[in-house]
Amino acid sequence: MLAAPDRPEVVRAAELEAIGLPRRTISRRCLPGGPWQSLLPGIVLLSNGKPSDEHRGRAALLHGRTGAVLTGTYALRRHGLERVPEEEIVHVLIPASRDIADVGFVHVERTTRLPRPHPKGDLLIAPVTRAVVDTARRLTDEDEVQSMMAEAVQRRFCTAEMLADELDQGRTAGTAMPRRALAPLLAGARSVAEADAWHLWRRSGLPPGRWNAPIYDAHGNHIATPDFWCDEIALAWEIDSYRYHASLEGHRATLARNARYAAAGIVVLQTLPSRLRAEPGKVAVELRAAFRAAQARPRPNVVLKEAA
Template sequence: MITCPDRLEVVRAADLEEIGVPRRTISRRCAPGGPWRALLPGIVLLGNGVPTDEQRGRAALLHGRTDAVLTGTYALRRHGLEKLPGEEEVHVLIPASRDITDVGFVHVERTTRLPRPHLRGGLPVAPVPRAVIDSARRLTSEDEVQTMMAEAVQRRFCTPEMLADELDRGRTTGTAMPRRALTPLLAGAKSVAEADAWRLWRRSGLPAGRWNVPIYDVHGRYIATPDFWCDELALAWEIDSYRYHTSFDDYRATVARNARYVAAGIVVLQTLPSRLRTEPGKVADELQAAFRTAQARPRPNVLLKRVA
């Protein structure tokens, strides 16, 4: 059996009429139990199965017409991001002068800043920073926004600065929460857990520090890259998740890292990510205790930059 590519299976009813298919035939074939399916008003799937993700995207583009660009969560899935909210809508950008509205599973946004699209699987999708911010403006969960942003940054699809630039250039509606979610990432945090830790440290009143910076001993030997580093006191804070220690190799690497901390005279505090939310007061007390311990001993000779 020969099947058509997805791009040929989704067509405008008007285009079918142009090649000689009568309107009544289209209607009959799209009726319940028929061989075709109406995906959106005037847009037909030449099959009666559940539409694929790609077919839904192509239908949204046909609805938006020429120059339409897919954005939001749908576009991010096409880019390859995984930690995304389960959103069923397909978000499409169209020129501001075009009078087209939402319909079915398609959310239409008119814009004067139509991005230059990237092709992913033959579909025009917005660049990652634009798609992240377009999605973030419509979400209600700060955790979902932060998770999405953190994945985009951690997997190097974009930088926090690129997300900040997109926020500054776009419309202001719905940007308060994305700005809050982005602030820890701009400070150097690379995950939701590190963002939680950043907020707790800010509330602790302890000296400022840096996130994810490599530390070396006086001979230039690498020690570790702590999640948080207070250089004033040579204090490291590691947010150690169980899921990163599910293999013997992961566990062995963590033990070796902690041994290097001890050998270098660094005070290190390890915290489970879940405790940042379930026991923030206790974690803050532990931070204060680690601070006092680090403060009470001479600072070891460890450096942020390798000395040749």
């Protein structure tokens, strides 16, 4: 038996021929209703059930031949990232000297910079940094790119600086939009909403500040880690989503945080993420008003510590 019934394998038709199966027998078994199926030209799944993601990844690697590495959204899902665009295509990298074309669900990219793969079972997967950039270069929605990059950074798969380095080292085609999306993350933003806030603050004409840096009182007690902090006047700006703060636990955490801000004498402005795009002018007015209020009182004795 070529494969256990409970674990079908993906193989080349040439391998089946090499162990004595005639080509016509292989073709017949891959006909509709047969026990096998053809995943790609010359590549057979020894089962007639729906191919799994692992089957498709294995088929893509076989199509790319020796040295091929899976990248893009397929690789990111295998690494465990969640904010990844839905895509049926399996993106595979191959050596630049090899001439292999796209076929079926496989997108083939020739490269002189094959990454050192991370094995996931019997699949060879590109590192997260490379897979994020390879995905970003093919997307057209900046929010999708920012969300994907933010998750990779926030969950410590990589740093924003590592993504910037990967963009610098690779091909320039398709990198203009990923570079724009990455700019707020390099400044410390961690989400699409915070990226929107970063752009709005820059347009406001107010002094620069820090994103996601912890604040402590005079006794060394942690007060909060505001989304944005203007240290010059001790002003905190929180981008508070309804989804999180409407829960009982989230509501309690928000009230406790605001109480610590008040006790420390910190002026805090809270903004819903949706307003950053729907009402940017009004939010900018509120920002300037909060800035003037913070500026008008003596700066409290609180200390900024740069995020690690």
